[in-house]
Amino acid sequence: xxxxxxxxxxxxxxxxxxxxxxxxxxxxxxxxxxxxxxxxxxxxxxxxxxxxxxxxxxxxxxxxxxxxxxxxxxxxxxxxxxxxxxxxxxxxxxxxxxxxxxxxxxxxxxxxxxxxxxxxxxxxxxxxxxxxxxxxxxxxxxxxxxxxxxxxxxxxxxxxxxxxxxxxxxxxxxxxxxxxxxxxxxxxxxxxxxxxxxxxxxxxxxxxxxxxxxxxxxxxxxxxxxxxxxxxxxxxxxxxxxxxxxxxxxxxxxxxxxxxxxxxxxxxxxxxxxxxxxxxxxxxxxxxxxxxxxxxxxxxxxxxxxxxxxxxxxxxxxxxxxxxxxxxxxxxxxxxxxxxxxxxxxxxxxxxxxxxxxxxxxxxxxxxxxxxxxxxxxxxxxxxxxxxxx
Amino acid sequence: xxxxxxxxxxxxxxxxxxxxxxxxxxxxxxxxxxxxxxxxxxxxxxxxxxxxxxxxxxxxxxxxxxxxxxxxxxxxxxxxxxxxxxxxxxxxxxxxxxxxxxxxxxxxxxxxxxxxxxxxxxxxxxxxxxxxxxxxxxxxxxxxxxxxxxxxxxxxxxxxxxxxxxxxxxxxxxxxxxxxxxxxxxxxxxxxxxxxxxxxxxxxxxxxxxxxxxxxxxxxxxxxxxxxxxxxxxxxxxxxxxxxxxxxxxxxxxxxxxxxxxxxxxxxxxxxxxxxxxxxxxxxxxxxxxxxxxxxxxxxxxxxxxxxxxxxxxxxxxxxxxxxxxxxxxxxxxxxxxxxxxxxxxxxxxxxxxxxxxxxxxxxxxxxxxxxxxxxxxxxxxxxxxxxxxxxxxxxxxxxxxxxxxxxxxxxxxxxxxxxxxxxxxxxxxxxxxxxxxxxxxxxxxxxxxxxxxxxxxxxxx
Numbered sequence: 001x002x003x004x005x006x007x008x009x010x011x012x013x014x015x016x017x018x019x020x021x022x023x024x025x026x027x028x029x030x031x032x033x034x035x036x037x038x039x040x041x042x043x044x045x046x047x048x049x050x051x052x053x054x055x056x057x058x059x060x061x062x063x064x065x066x067x068x069x070x071x072x073x074x075x076x077x078x079x080x081x082x083x084x085x086x087x088x089x090x091x092x093x094x095x096x097x098x099x100x101x102x103x104x105x106x107x108x109x110x111x112x113x114x115x116x117x118x119x120x121x122x123x124x125x126x127x128x129x130x131x132x133x134x135x136x137x138x139x140x141x142x143x144x145x146x147x148x149x150x151x152x153x154x155x156x157x158x159x160x161x162x163x164x165x166x167x168x169x170x171x172x173x174x175x176x177x178x179x180x181x182x183x184x185x186x187x188x189x190x191x192x193x194x195x196x197x198x199x200x201x202x203x204x205x206x207x208x209x210x211x212x213x214x215x216x217x218x219x220x221x222x223x224x225x226x227x228x229x230x231x232x233x234x235x236x237x238x239x240x241x242x243x244x245x246x247x248x249x250x251x252x253x254x255x256x257x258x259x260x261x262x263x264x265x266x267x268x269x270x271x272x273x274x275x276x277x278x279x280x281x282x283x284x285x286x287x288x289x290x291x292x293x294x295x296x297x298x299x300x301x302x303x304x305x306x307x308x309x310x311x312x313x314x315x316x317x318x319x320x321x322x323x324x325x326x327x328x329x330x331x332x333x334x335x336x337x338x339x340x341x342x343x344x345x346x347x348x349x350x351x352x353x354x355x356x357x358x359x360x361x362x363x364x365x366x367x368x369x370x371x372x373x374x375x376x377x378x379x380x381x382x383x384x385x386x387x388x389x390x
Numbered sequence: 391x392x393x394x395x396x397x398x399x400x401x402x403x404x405x406x407x408x409x410x411x412x413x414x415x416x417x418x419x420x421x422x423x424x425x426x427x428x429x430x431x432x433x434x435x436x437x438x439x440x441x442x443x444x445x446x447x448x449x450x451x452x453x454x455x456x457x458x459x460x461x462x463x464x465x466x467x468x469x470x471x472x473x474x475x476x477x478x479x480x481x482x483x484x485x486x487x488x489x490x491x492x493x494x495x496x497x498x499x500x501x502x503x504x505x506x507x508x509x510x511x512x513x514x515x516x517x518x519x520x521x522x523x524x525x526x527x528x529x530x531x532x533x534x535x536x537x538x539x540x541x542x543x544x545x546x547x548x549x550x551x552x553x554x555x556x557x558x559x560x561x562x563x564x565x566x567x568x569x570x571x572x573x574x575x576x577x578x579x580x581x582x583x584x585x586x587x588x589x590x591x592x593x594x595x596x597x598x599x600x601x602x603x604x605x606x607x608x609x610x611x612x613x614x615x616x617x618x619x620x621x622x623x624x625x626x627x628x629x630x631x632x633x634x635x636x637x638x639x640x641x642x643x644x645x646x647x648x649x650x651x652x653x654x655x656x657x658x659x660x661x662x663x664x665x666x667x668x669x670x671x672x673x674x675x676x677x678x679x680x681x682x683x684x685x686x687x688x689x690x691x692x693x694x695x696x697x698x699x700x701x702x703x704x705x706x707x708x709x710x711x712x713x714x715x716x717x718x719x720x721x722x723x724x725x726x727x728x729x730x731x732x733x734x735x736x737x738x739x740x741x742x743x744x745x746x747x748x749x750x751x752x753x754x755x756x757x758x759x760x761x762x763x764x765x766x767x768x769x770x771x772x773x774x775x776x777x778x779x780x781x782x783x784x785x786x787x788x789x790x791x792x793x794x795x796x797x798x799x800x801x802x803x804x805x806x807x808x809x810x811x812x813x814x815x816x817x818x819x820x821x822x823x824x825x826x827x828x829x830x831x832x833x834x835x836x837x838x839x840x841x842x843x844x845x846x847x848x849x850x851x852x
Contacts, residue, residue, distance in 0.1 A: 009729065012781070015425065015730070015731055016423055016424065016467075017468065017529070017725075018424075018466050018467055018468045018529070018532050019468075021466060021532045022510075022532045031484075031486035031489075032412070032417075032440070033420045033467070034412065034416075034417050034420055038420070039420035042419060042423050043416065046419050049430060049432075051419070051432060052415070052416060052419060057414055057415075058416050061417070076721060076722030076725045077722070077725045078722075
């Protein structure tokens with residue numbers, strides 16, 4: 001992985017045309033150049049030139065980046081802003097907020113996660129249910145829906161492993177339950193290796209040591225004889241893609257081989273051509289910024305006769321710990337999303353990322369809009385259940 | 391580095407509210423830049439503020455005038471000539487929060503907008519009502535109307551419709567003493583007195599602060615069609631342009647791309663519709679269906695008469711989008727060629743287009759520099775793009791010499807060095823090439839009248 005100063009030329013390549021301002025969701029809210037790629041690149045270039053030094057203030061500015069990649073897709077000079085900003089976060093890790101580092105300690109520890117899961121946090125929140133934040137967390141953590149499979153005579157030789165994201169695994173397994181049920185219904189055997197957190201939050205804060213440590217751990221736990229590794233979280237899958245860049249030589253090739261087998265559940269279901277229920281409905285679909293199989297997801301929906309209501313592709317504002325650190329910006333983004341959902345008049349609101357679900361929930365509850373948000377896998381599982389012809 | 395004392399900062403924070411003021415170095419630093427590369431000589435503003443209403447602007451201008459502090463208006467910072475660079479430090483007014491469209495008056499075909507309103511947004515909003523605001527600088531997705539007025543920006547459609555300056559009915563200005571003036575009335579006509587409106591258009595923030603503008607709107611054309619014509623020689627393409635002008639055909643745009651540009655687009659983002667040829671014209675026609683069809687036939691016949699080697703025209707919206715996509719790729723592809731891209735903005739009489747293009751190609755060889763040419767050929771406005779690394783002293787020097795030789799030839803042909811990008815800081819030293827000493831004296835006197843203490847955007851234009 002390249003370090004910050006290796007990106008000297010790429011940073012210089014930014015021609016400061018300013019077009020990133022038209023797509024950056026953060027700039028749309030703050031309207032300040034200190035929080036958009038062009039501004040970041042001016043700052044980073046200033047560091048390279050020796051005009052500035054990394055410090056808490058610069059760190060605070062670059063920490064407003066959501067890593068949503070909107071500017072990368074739009075940049076006339078083709079600059080990969082995300083990689084450069086992450087390299088700057090690694091270089092300025094010392095200046096990252098302490099509370100963030102503290103929260104991450106929790107993610108690194110399975111004991112802590114198991115404990116948090118055991119307590120069933122949602123039981124605490126009904127007490128807070130009268131307050132908006134309590135209500136959001138309650139809604140977010142509560143519904144643990146089980147999907148029971150029907151008898152089936154289908155069988156498959158595929159061997160798959162499930163990589164369950166932390167939120168889906170420890171806090172709200174509904175989407176995980178749905179994914180397992182769909183696999184079982186199609187006779188696909190799966191294993192659930194004892195993976196650690198993908199540690200994307202560590203990557204995003206610039207804690208490259210822990211990111212690499214857990215990358216090694218997770219890669220080592222991939223069973224040898226396996227056809228696919230399935231993900232129900234777009235960000236976890238992205239982590240496996242980034243793992244490749246951490247290594248050299250043989251190790252790199254190994255990580256690449258493993259990533260080639262990584263599939264988001266949506267693309268897996270489409271490619272395996274499994275039986276799908278017919279929904280016949282209109283839906284509002286929120287594409288997670290990190291989802292790398294949007295077109296396949298849409299194809300899958302079309303096969304299920306779901307009509308997608310066109311919407312702006314804007315980040316929901318959750319983005320890891322962003323929603324805590326920059327609560328004001330995050331809330332504005334969530335509310336923009338809520339307005340879009342309201343305008344779509346759709347009752348079916350689908351997304352594919354647990355944190356996006358939190359973002360959408362937040363917007364809806366802040367704006368007192370009474371609508372439920374579901375994971376796409378749950379829509380399939382729920383309707384497979386009613387579909388007794390299997 | 392001069393920095394503002396705490397007392398002044400406190401006072402400014404009182405005017406704008408803490409949230410709308412940036413005073414820390416790391417927050418001010420990004421405002422030291424716009425598009426141009428400045429090397430190591432960086433001037434950082436003392437303070438950056440985000441006005442939300444005109445009272446705040448009046449107060450800050452008064453404050454700046456009393457304390458003789460420079461004041462620099464900034465829209466999206468997309469100008470190509472360093473117009474937003476705070477050369478003498480001072481106060482930057484970033485107008486990103488004054489971006490509202492205040493009124494679209496369908497009965498009187500005009501609209502009134504705040505200075506930070508984004509040009510693309512204005513176009514979209516008026517088009518929803520069947521109206522049209524034609525000026526189309528290529529940065530319109532981000533650039534603000536205040537910036538477009540201050541730099542007198544335009545784009546491809548200038549050929550048929552004119553530029554920003556042709557669509558300004560009235561401006562609201564805050565003068566150096568903090569008073570509000572209107573340059574005209576909100577009527578289609580007004581000849582009572584000197585034309586102050588046009589004095590402020592293109593004044594690059596050196597005479598006062600534009601806070602609101604009333605813009606002229608016209609009916610939106612029913613249909614737009616776009617076509618591509620490829621030519622084996624630059625002469626043929628220029629001949630076709632001349633004939634189109636002579637035959638009084640009025641396509642909305644006649645843009646030109648040279649072979650190097652086409653090659654670069656195909657290298658970085660193959661479009662599948664471009665053909666490698668010496669020159670390509672992108673012609674857009676608009677109007678009523680019958681009129682458009684008639685014009686397309688005539689233009690095709692003109693292009694054929696000038697030995698076009700291939701003509702492609704969009705049969706539907708999808709094909710038209712594909713062609714415009716290719717056109718839009720031009721700049722971004724050229725930007726990928728090297729670390730820096732310097733876009734020139736020369737204008738020659740359209741009849742002299744061939745001479746100019748040939749000269750640029752000659753200069754490119756002579757100084758061993760990559761120059762891609764695109765431009766609005768119908769207006770004789772060319773944008774030679776120098777693709778280079780300005781950190782390399784040798785390349786930088788060759789570029790300086792090449793630019794000088796190019797400008798000299800432009801003047802020889804009776805042209806100008808700035809068609810739609812302005813003068814700013816970058817071309818300040820060349821303004822005398824197109825203006826007599828007396829012209830410049832008049833301009834300096836005008837500046838003195840409006841801004842005796844030289845607070846508005848110092849070190850620019852003159």
